[in-house]
Amino acid sequence: MDAINSHWVGKILKLGQDNSELTERQGQVLEAALNLLVLLGDKWTMTAVAKAASCSKETLYNWFGDREGLLVATVQWQAAKVQMPDVDMNNLGRAALVRSIEQFGRNLLRVLTSETSVALNRVAISRARSSESDLGMIVLQNGRFAMGKRLKPLLEAGQREGILQFLDSETAYRSFFGLLLRDTQIRLLLGDNLTKSSNEIKQQAAIATGQFMQLYGV
Amino acid sequence: MDAINSHWVGKILKLGQDNSELTERQGQVLEAALNLLVLLGDKWTMTAVAKAASCSKETLYNWFGDREGLLVATVQWQAAKVQMPDVDMNNLGRAALVRSIEQFGRNLLRVLTSETSVALNRVAISRARSSESDLGMIVLQNGRFAMGKRLKPLLEAGQREGILQFLDSETAYRSFFGLLLRDTQIRLLLGDNLTKSSNEIKQQAAIATGQFMQLYGV
DNA sequence: GCCGTACCGTAACGTACGGTACGGCAAATA
DNA sequence: TATTTGCCGTACCGTACGTTACGGTACGGC
Known part of the structure; x- marks a missing residue:
């Protein structure tokens, strides 16, 4: 594939994390692609996307380059939709800190157990080795790491206030992640039927x- | 696929967890298939297995039925190789209990971060939705659940001795699992380069x- | 009105791969 | 020795799917 002269390469590369460059129609196509990814899993196919989005395959290739490009754009389209609310950093008493962490946990758990997240992680994992564009890293960047960027300042603030104690916030975050998810994510990925009601999510976030x-309170 | 009259079905179904029915040659083939699975990931193919094992495709189909059957047999072949040592249930003082749990954690962490485990989980996850034989459940059964069967009696003994306290051992096990692995497994699956040295594994097991x-000691 | 552009629908191409068929050969069986 | 069995190597078939090509339509600009 001679990518040098392709008119779409610039667009793909420029996309980066945000999708401000996308037209409304392109967004519709990506939305359809995303739904189909959840629906079909590894049977997701260019023809199916074209049909579902009522667009031609040629358009798909013009806009996104190839299958991998469409996949990446779809993942980023979803990532841009999931915005964690900023955590509340004011009036950091112990009770407020706990409330913020718990709130964060609820969001994280809700996102990562959603059908969409599971489907996206599945496809990224299945292509983790062979993918040129490293879909796995994109998913990690937008999921696990992006979450850390949100929570860690809160944890560090808690430490400054003398409420928490740890050596580094990264490790503390990883602990929280483990306490929150336990084996939930891997079981969902493997097809185990762990339906999490909104209530169970709340409860699990509270427990974690x-x-x-x-473990980390003073 | 008309499976009713196929001569291999009985063999496949009888296999179950153990592979006592397998001839030595069949074991060699499965070993080659396993290595290739680690090496090729989703590019694992019947032709490649036949070539690597120096056997004909026809033999593969005669022995294992179809691609899925070979995949299942390969996974079970690996599962039979991984035997957790029984935990030491004697003289359960607090120190001995802690030592046993830590030892168990080391083993679990070592297994689940191994290239083999990652490769097997990858393929099971990528087929989690479409697979007729529910490869995901087989992996869970032989991995996550089999481990639980080993650790839980130990935890319960600890509770009887008044060293541990929890409502049910399943939840306690899930907590330990989370503390031990944190985000390690999902990151490995997604292709993140988390190389765990034997020392780090030891350390992480101790911390967890x-x-x-x-959390659960009295 | 005419041209270029963007897009849809669909057909066609190339290839990879699951699955099958068959010839040959060597060991077991009779 | 003659026959059957089990397996290797390889050629082959059918299909699914990524990718390309092309005819047809809508539309904005000159």
Whole structure:
């Protein structure tokens, strides 16, 4: 594939994390592609996307280059939709800190157990080795790492206030992640039927937060 | 696929967990298939297996039925090789209990971060939705659940001795799993380069055990 | 009105791969 | 020795899917 002269390469590369360059129609196509990814999993195909989006395959290739490009654009389209609310950093008493962490945990758990996230992680994992564009890293960047960037300042603030204690916030975050998810994510990925009601998510976030405070509270 | 009259079905179904029915030559083929799975990932193909094992495709189909059957047999072949040592249930003082848990954690962490485990989980995840034989469940059964069967009696003994306290051992096990692995497994699956040295594994198992005792010790 | 551009629908191409068929050969069986 | 069996190597078939090509339509600019 001679990518040098292709008119779409610039667009793909420029896309980066945000999708401000996308037209409304392109967004519709990506939305259809995303839904189909959740629906079909590894049977997701260019023809199917074209049909579902009511567009021609030629358009898909013009806009996104190839299958991998469409996949990446679809993943980023979803990533841009998931915006974690900023955590509340004001009036950091212990109770407020706990509330913020717990709130964060609820969001993280809700996102990572959603059908969409599971489907996206599945496809990224299945292509983790062979993919040129390293879809796995994109998913990690937009999921696991982006979350860390949100939570860690809160944890560090908690440490400054003398409420928390740890050597580095990265490790503390990883602990919280483990307490929160346990084996949930891998079981979902493997097809285990762990349906998490909104209530269970709330409860699990509360438990994890309590355990986290027990380990890292002063 | 008309499986009713196929002469191999009985063999496949009888296999179950153990592979006592396999001839030595069949074991060699599965070993080659396993190595190739680690090496090729989703590019694992019947032709490649036949070539690597120096056998004909026809033989593969005669022995294992179809691609899925060979995949399942390969996974079970690996599962039979990984035997967790039984945990030491005697003289259960607190120190001995902690030592046993930590030892268990080391093994679990070593297995689940191995290239083989990652490759197997990858292929099971990528086929989680479409697979007729539910490869994901087989992997879970032989990995996550089999481990639980080993650790839980130990935890329950610890509770009887008044060293540990929890509502049910399943939840306690899930907590330990989370503390031990954190985000390690998902990151490995997604292609993140987390090389765990034997020393780091030891250290991480110690940390997780300490935290587990902090949460569930009396 | 005419041209270029963008897009849709669909057909066609190339290839990779799951699955099958068959010839040959060597060991077991009779 | 003659026959059957089990397996290797390889050629082959059918199909699915990524990718390309092309005819047809809508539309904005000159």
